[in-house]
Amino acid sequence: MPPARSAQPAWFDAESTRLIGKACARCGSLFFPPTVEYCRNPRCGSAELQPQPLAHRGTVWSWTRNHYRPPAPYVSTDPFEPYVVLAVELEHGGLTVLGQLSPLSAPVEVGDAVTLCTEQLLEDEDGIQLVWRWTREVSEQTGVTA
Ligand SMILES: [Zn+2]
Numbered sequence: 001m002p003p004a005r006s007a008q009p010a011w012f013d014a015e016s017t018r019l020i021g022k023a024c025a026r027c028g029s030l031f032f033p034p035t036v037e038y039c040r041n042p043r044c045g046s047a048e049l050q051p052q053p054l055a056h057r058g059t060v061w062s063w064t065r066n067h068y069r070p071p072a073p074y075v076s077t078d079p080f081e082p083y084v085v086l087a088v089e090l091e092h093g094g095l096t097v098l099g100q101l102s103p104l105s106a107p108v109e110v111g112d113a114v115t116l117c118t119e120q121l122l123e124d125e126d127g128i129q130l131v132w133r134w135t136r137e138v139s140e141q142t143g144v145t146a
Pocket of ligand 1: 046
């Protein structure tokens with residue numbers, strides 16, 4: 001069995017649990033997902049973009065519960081279970097990224113601190129594919145949310 005691997009290696013490094021964005025070499029603007037080909041800063045426009053690991057912690061900016069099964073290639077539970085999607089403002093750089101809340105996480109509210117975690121998306125003949133999800137930070141010492 002091949003080792004577990006990121007389902008989107010250009011976007012997510014499962015080994016370090018880091019999202020991978022792009023940073024403009026000229027003005028420092030950050031982008032995620034890393035599919036941009038040129039800087040979107042209207043005063044820059046440089047094509048010198050480099051892969052950039054992003055912060056693995058952030059704050060919930062908004063969230064919603066999705067009650068509809070997204071179309072393939074989305075992988076969902078059977079029967080389908082609604083899931084929470086978060087908009088998270090990353091700790092450094094002010095970038096806000098979307099992602100799912102782990103089904104194992106405590107519920108979240110706007111302003112809660114969250115951390116990236118790695119979870120299994122699926123297992124097939126090619127092995128285990130891993131994805132990122134967010135989980136609410138809880139203090140291990142007090143059991144009180146961060
Ligand atoms: Zn730029």
